[in-house]
Amino acid sequence: xxxxxxxxxxxxxxxxxxxxxxxxxxxxxxxxxxxxxxxxxxxxxxxxxxxxxxxxxxxxxxxxxxxxxxxxxxxxxxxxxxxxxxxxxxxxxxxxxxxxxxxxxxxxxxxxxxxxxxxxxxxxxxxxxxxxxxxxxxxxxxxxxxxxxxxxxxxxxxxxxxxxxxxxxxxxxxxxxxxxxxxxxxxxxxxxxxxxxxxxxxxxxxxxxxxxxxxxxxxxxxxxxxxxxxxxxxxxxxxxxxxxxxxxxxxxxxxxxxxxxxxxxxxxxxxxxxxxxxxxxxxxxxxxxxxxxxxxxxxxxxxxxxxxxxxxxxxxxxxxxxxxxxxxxxxxxxxxxxxxxxxxxxxxxxxxxxxxxxxxxxxxxxxxxxxxxxxxxxxxxxxxxxxxxxxxxxxxxxxxxxxxxxxxxxxxxxxxxxxxxxxxxxxxxxxxxxxxxxxxxxxxxxxxxxxxxxxxxxxxxxxxxxxxxxxxxxxxxxxxxxxxxxxxxxxxxxxxxxxx
Numbered sequence: 001x002x003x004x005x006x007x008x009x010x011x012x013x014x015x016x017x018x019x020x021x022x023x024x025x026x027x028x029x030x031x032x033x034x035x036x037x038x039x040x041x042x043x044x045x046x047x048x049x050x051x052x053x054x055x056x057x058x059x060x061x062x063x064x065x066x067x068x069x070x071x072x073x074x075x076x077x078x079x080x081x082x083x084x085x086x087x088x089x090x091x092x093x094x095x096x097x098x099x100x101x102x103x104x105x106x107x108x109x110x111x112x113x114x115x116x117x118x119x120x121x122x123x124x125x126x127x128x129x130x131x132x133x134x135x136x137x138x139x140x141x142x143x144x145x146x147x148x149x150x151x152x153x154x155x156x157x158x159x160x161x162x163x164x165x166x167x168x169x170x171x172x173x174x175x176x177x178x179x180x181x182x183x184x185x186x187x188x189x190x191x192x193x194x195x196x197x198x199x200x201x202x203x204x205x206x207x208x209x210x211x212x213x214x215x216x217x218x219x220x221x222x223x224x225x226x227x228x229x230x231x232x233x234x235x236x237x238x239x240x241x242x243x244x245x246x247x248x249x250x251x252x253x254x255x256x257x258x259x260x261x262x263x264x265x266x267x268x269x270x271x272x273x274x275x276x277x278x279x280x281x282x283x284x285x286x287x288x289x290x291x292x293x294x295x296x297x298x299x300x301x302x303x304x305x306x307x308x309x310x311x312x313x314x315x316x317x318x319x320x321x322x323x324x325x326x327x328x329x330x331x332x333x334x335x336x337x338x339x340x341x342x343x344x345x346x347x348x349x350x351x352x353x354x355x356x357x358x359x360x361x362x363x364x365x366x367x368x369x370x371x372x373x374x375x376x377x378x379x380x381x382x383x384x385x386x387x388x389x390x391x392x393x394x395x396x397x398x399x400x401x402x403x404x405x406x407x408x409x410x411x412x413x414x415x416x417x418x419x420x421x422x423x424x425x426x427x428x429x430x431x432x433x434x435x436x437x438x439x440x441x442x443x444x445x446x447x448x449x450x451x452x453x454x455x456x457x458x459x460x461x462x463x464x465x466x467x468x469x470x471x472x473x474x475x476x477x478x479x480x481x482x483x484x485x486x487x488x489x490x491x492x493x494x495x496x497x498x499x500x
Contacts (some may be wrong), residue, residue, distance in 0.1 A: 001135065001182065002135060002154040002155065002157045002176070002291070003155070003178075004131055004134075004159055006174060006328065007109065007158040007159065007160055009025040009158070010038065010073070011035055011040075011042075011077070011111050012042035012072040012162060015074070016102075016107045016158055016160055016234075017074065017075065017102070017107050018078050018107075018109070019074040019076075019078065019101040019160075020079075020080055020102070020110045020212070020500055021078070021111050021113075022036060022079070022082050022091070022113050023036050023051070023058045023079055024081070024084065024086045024437070025057055025059055025083050025084040026083060027113050028083075029048060029051075029052065029444070030048070030056060030057055030058030030065045032047060034114065034115050034160070034162070035087065035111040035113060035114075035160075035163055039072070039077060039104040041065070041393050041452070042072060043077070043080065043276075045074060046342050046458075047066070047079070050064075050066055051064055051079060056079065056081065056407065057081070058081040058083055060082060060090055060093065060094070061080070061096075061097040061189075061476070062089060062097075063080050063098070063255070064078070065077075066078070066079060069312075071304075072181040075374055077349055078101055078102065080094045080095075080097055080098045082094050082116060085116045085118065086116050086117050087413070088128075088129040089116060089117075089410040089490045090127060090412075091113070091129040091133065092136075092266065092410065092478065093133060093476065093478055094134035095110060095132075095133025095134045096103065096134065096136055096421060096476075097133075097137065097375040097477035098110055098137070098204055098478035099133070099137035099138040099154060100138075100477055101180075102136050102154060104153065106154075107157070108134070108157050108158070109158040110130050110134060110157060110159060110160070111159075111160075111161075111162045111167060112126050112127050112159055112264070113126065113163075114161075114162065114165040115162070115164060117327060117401070121453050122169070123165045123166060123286070124169060124171050124172070124173040124228070125168045126181070127159065127169075127177060128173055130175035131157075131177035131178055132180065132489070133156050133477070133478060134154075134172070135182065135185060135479040136181065136184060136185070136479070136480055136485075137180035137477050138154050139401055141184050141192040141483075143228065143298070144194070153427040159432065160206060164446070168231060171217065172289060176306055178318050179305040179394075180302050182279045183302035183488050183492065184485035184489060185485065186210070186485075187298040187483060190203075190284040190290070190297070191470065191484075191485075192483045193287070194450075195269055195270035195326070196383065198267055198290070199241075199242050199243035199245045199271050200238065200244065200320055201222075201246060202316040203222050203246075203445070204246040204248050204318055207248050208248065208254070209248075209302065211248075211250050211299075211300070211301065213458055215252070215302065215304050216250045216252050216301070216304055216387065217250065217252070218250055219249040219250075219251075220245065220248050221243060221247040221249065222239070222244070223235065223244035223246075226246075227331070230337050230495040231247060231357045231487075232336050232337065232357070233288065233317075233336045233342070233353035234317045234319055234353075234480045235349040235353045235359050236266070236328045236344065236353060237319040237321055237347075237353050238320060239326050239327060239328055240275075240321070240323055240328065241319070241320035241322040241324070243269075243320050244262060245317070245318055246317075246318045246319075247316070247317050247318070247357075248293075248296070248297075248316040249313070249315055249316075250300055250313070251312075251313055251314075252300060252304045252311070252313040252314075253312075254307055254308060254311075254431070255308075256324075257309050257310045257499075258309075259493060259498050259499070260310075260311040260312075260313070260365070260367040260368050261311070261367060261369055261370075261371070261418050261498060262313045262369070262458075263296040263370075263371055263372075263491065264292075264296065264316075264355060264358045264362060264373070265291070265293035265295055265314070265372065266291075266292035266313075266322055266373070266374035266375060267294075267317055267318035267375050268286075268290055268292060268319055268320070268350060268375075268440065269289070269291040269318070270287060270289065270320050271283070271289040271348070272286070272321055273320045273348035274322065274323055274327050274347030274348060274350060275327050275330060275347050276330060276347040276393070277323055288470040289375050290318070291373075291469035292373040292374035292463075292469075293317075293376055294485075295371075295373045295469075295486070295487040295488050295491070297316055298488050299313040303492060304395075306496070307403045308495055308496060309499045310495060310499045312342070312495070313362065313481065314480040315415055317354035317355065317357060317358045321348075321350045326347075328343060328344055329345065329347075330344060330347060330385070331343060331428060332344045336356050336360060337356070337357040337358075338360040338362050338380075340356075340428075340433065341431040342428075342433045342434065342435050343429075343430055343431040343433070343434040343435070344434075345428075345434045345435060345436050345467070346411065346435065346436045349435045349447070351374050352435060352447050352451055355372055355374060355376075355451055356450070356453070357452040359455050360456075361450060362458075363454070363457075363458045366458065369395070369398050369458070369459045370460045370461070371402070371460070371461045371462075371463065372461075373462075373463045373465060373487050373491070374462070374465065375464075375470075376462075376466055376467060377443050377445040377464055377466055378465045379440070379446050379447075380466040380467055384414055384467060385467055386468060386471070386496045387466070388412040388413065388414050389411070389412065389463050389464060389465045389466065389486065389487065390416050390462075390463070391414060391415045391462070391463055391464075392415070392416050392444075392445070392461070392462045393461035394418070394452060394460045394461075395459030395461070397417060398459045398460070400421065401497060402463075404492055404498070405491075406493075409489040409490050410492050411486060411489060412468070417445065418445060418452060419445065422449060423449055425446050425449075426446060426449060426450055431449065435450065437449075448462050465486055465487055468486040468487075469483065469484060470484065473484070
């Protein structure tokens with residue numbers, strides 16, 4: 001993961017392997033930013049002609065490598081395209097493209113542009129986009145590689161204040177932006193970790209250690225405590241595994257906070273489907289079924305490291321859903337935390353069972369808002385694909401605030417309804433509820449309605465990230481294969497707004 005430092009240099013006199021500047025796509029030729037134009041002048045070349053020769057148009061994330069031939073401290077200049085409608089989201093992606101293009105170089109300098117972007121965002125917002133983009137673009141999961149991979153190897157990224165920006169403002173924005181970008185990478189690391197290395201007890205220990213480093217208070221509920229306190233959903237899902245379940249409870253509070261936020265993340269460390277066994281192809285990516293827990297955990301760490309004036313409780317129910325002689329059966333009835341009973345009609349609809357326990361437990365604390373994040377339903381992928389998360393909940397103000405936070409960060413959410421007309425899909429003949437609806441009909445909505453039953457009167461929102469949490473093929477300059485960290489930046493942006 002790269003580190004960042006502010007440098008009081010211009011693009012031509014910063015001592016680094018590569019220096020990056022930006023250009024937008026114009027009607028006939030790329031529109032050079034002031035920093036790119038100044039660099040071309042320092043190099044004593046017609047940069048426009050050089051780019052034309054390389055067929056560089058300024059298309060989003062397009063890169064052109066220009067040797068400086070000794071006329072600048074950096075031997076190589078990188079011009080990166082922002083597209084025809086450049087904004088901070090385009091800058092974030094272009095910074096990722098710069099990091100990828102400089103992958104084999106020891107270090108990199110990026111000039112934070114003071115022009116080109118629509119809406120004229122401030123220096124802090126521009127700097128955050130560059131830091132986040134370069135960090136995510138440089139990310140690679142290499143923990144199990146026996147040989148050095150052909151992956152980004154950037155050590156330090158020097159940030160330069162572009163034309164019109166104050167250096168102090170760029171410098172001050174680096175540390176908070178790093179905390180958020182590193183939280184996304186932490187999520188990716190947790191999701192990408194092979195399942196044998198993150199079974200519930202081991203993952204709970206790992207999370208507890210990192211949480212303490214961030215200054216969070218930690219309590220880990222083991223299987224005995226879960227049984228004593230009536231967490232029947234978590235225990236039911238985990239009873240087929242030789243690695244018992246855990247509930248990790250994290251608490252953060254700064255000053256005299258006016259707001260109490262609860263974050264809940266689904267933490268199924270590996271999902272076979274239980275006795276409702278998935279096909280083998282359906283298990284190929286199921287190490288990612290704890291992405292909700294990873295997302296909310298990393299957001300909590302970032303919130304603590306940013307020092308936001310909030311109280312945040314984070315609940316991470318961790319279980320491994322395995323088939324065995326001790327696994328729960330179809331038509332078993334579980335007693336969830338708080339006393340509601342659930343008939344288990346499909347053991348592969350297990351995420352909602354662990355979340356229900358955590359939500360009911362959280363609701364007793366009467367927080368101002370609860371947000372859960374989960375890779376909950378395949379139906380979400382059918383409805384919204386692999387790039388857009390489903391958003392549901394009980395409170396319009398909370399949902400609108402999350403939509404605003406997502407718009408700010410460039411993460412994609414789409415609000416879905418929770419129609420009361422579908423509540424009957426969850427009726428059971430023998431229990432208060434059953435854990436699935438009517439076959440393939442409205443599966444994501446039925447799951448949301450199920451969760452709502454455990455939220456009491458607390459304002460609540462649910463993010464179904466089944467599709468966006470994991471990328472099997474790699475997707476653009478910010479995302480390689482594997483865990484994406486989708487949702488972390490939106491949660492942190494929402495928390496920042498709540499703390500203001």
